[in-house]
Amino acid sequence: MVQMPNTPTSADVARLAGVSRATVSYVLNNTSAVRISEPTRRRVHEAARELGYVPHAGARSLRAGHSRLVLMPAPAFPVGPLYSRFLGELQWALGRLDYTVVQYGTVGLQGDDAARAWAELRPVAVLVPGAGLGPRGVAVLKRAGARAVVTLGPERVEGAHALLMDHDAVGHCAGAHLYARGRRSIGVLVPAESGLESFSGPRLAGVRHALRGTDATVTALPLACTERAAAALAARWAGSGLDAVFAYNDEYAMLLMRALQDEGLRIPDDVAVIGADDLMLGRLLRPRLSTVRIELPSGRDLAELVDRAVRDPGGEPEVRKVLGASLVQRESS
Amino acid sequence: MVQMPNTPTSADVARLAGVSRATVSYVLNNTSAVRISEPTRRRVHEAARELGYVPHAGARSLRAGHSRLVLMPAPAFPVGPLYSRFLGELQWALGRLDYTVVQYGTVGLQGDDAARAWAELRPVAVLVPGAGLGPRGVAVLKRAGARAVVTLGPERVEGAHALLMDHDAVGHCAGAHLYARGRRSIGVLVPAESGLESFSGPRLAGVRHALRGTDATVTALPLACTERAAAALAARWAGSGLDAVFAYNDEYAMLLMRALQDEGLRIPDDVAVIGADDLMLGRLLRPRLSTVRIELPSGRDLAELVDRAVRDPGGEPEVRKVLGASLVQRESS
């Protein structure tokens, strides 16, 4: 293939259409303040199409002093169907509001370094799931022109809007349920894999919280996501005296449940098991897996929050609790 | 919080450090062509830090005529651990080569429109998984300065490098296996959900391909990812005469296997079941699920391909088959 000539600019379009660059800009942006005659509009569109002209987002945002870019760090771990749906909805809703959503491939970047890297793109808004962004990071982003910084995480950050995802509530829900079912010696599965601490920690704390002041005990059980690790944990189970377990999520629950069954333990008679996230697979297990269903905010709501914040950058940061947790009891507890 | 003053520019840094903008640029970019005295360097760094200066990526790429941005469309569906790991590896490897990886939130954009939207960001390289990018889209991107366009999909696209992911091979592997196990009436589960056609189609075709010229029959079985749909399919099973099924992946396999078992069918005696993707859950089922393991290319290799292509934009497009499929036989087939 022949190497293409230079990238066409609006000047090229203007030349081909026989008009000025200003006119091209007016036409292509549908500027309402100026009225361009229909024939001229046609000529400009024609020329743009013929040249395959695509505007340069960087140049535009340089001139305008701001962009329509909404930046999110890309999650570093495999993300479940729940969060995936939320993300899709959010992107769709922001797209409708004429924002461009981009997930930044955060590789080894941490804290303020990450914030600086994001700031180079001069996003108009930044959405940060999880912990990891501090007040200084927020300040960096704001100074770089971000008109809205929103965290989706366990706690609010100075200067940023916050959608509080209180995973504590998930653990609390599970703990209270197991207690109500008469269990008193409760294990909590905590993934040994790193990257999930900001979810697993609060979930564990939630169980502790639910059982504080009762006669029940809570034991943290680190577990790697492998059969071997699960089998080893199950082999130690008899001596542990635990009569119930809250797994980090349904997948870990399935892993452990299988290992316990292979060890000859009956569920729920010997051990009650409950997961979280209400994945399809829980309904396919036997016994059917009890779980904590989690409700994320609607992507549309979050998109509107972002838009509002962008339009009114001076406003007070909104802080909202958005994570619902409800029990789905099936057969395993 | 007080509204921050304007975003600091390199001119602000220069002013504070008492030097020219040129010097600031030299220092902050470690330009080797010019030597700046140590005290000056220190003053510049100091000033930049004090102001919280972050360079403007758009302005830089405008001036330079190119960026270090690698763009990928964000997948629209929940992505498995396999692909997720691949993605992480790729981002890490590209990061090491000093590229910035960004996933573009493709919402409702299709084909050439999507390509144009991506082109606005003037990425130096574009990686497109799946089908959906045509030769015209490739041309748009190249004219907008993309020095490498790489597709990861079923077939090559004119003008772009191609990593051929031949999902045909997955189906072929499963079909051949089931035939070898003596099965002659083979169903193939095809997700009813849209967005997966570019994977499910070739997988089905692969089974057909493996059994062409034999006495075996192949039947496509559309299935929505719900218990009800699976139960309905299982209820019809006895009359169908099918003695084996290749599910789209392990999750669909689990869904159907459970429904078949609930219907009283024995696995593998009455029906052999095989999945794909070798997910953890397959090993936890009883009987243990046979599966087709898929090997994706290493992220590092792909990163190197991208880097090579960027450095030598004139080179012939590379076309490489990268999808390995191998059988993992367990108990369900």
Place this chain on the structure above:
DNA sequence: TTGAAAGCGCTACCAA
């Protein structure tokens, strides 16, 4: 060793 200045592509103000 440092500074002055041009110019990347684009939009918006002002003039015609």
Place this chain on the structure above:
DNA sequence: TTGGTAGCGCTTTCAA
């Protein structure tokens, strides 16, 4: 209704 043009932040060539 259209055109001329300044200037957004940055790098790099040329001069000092």
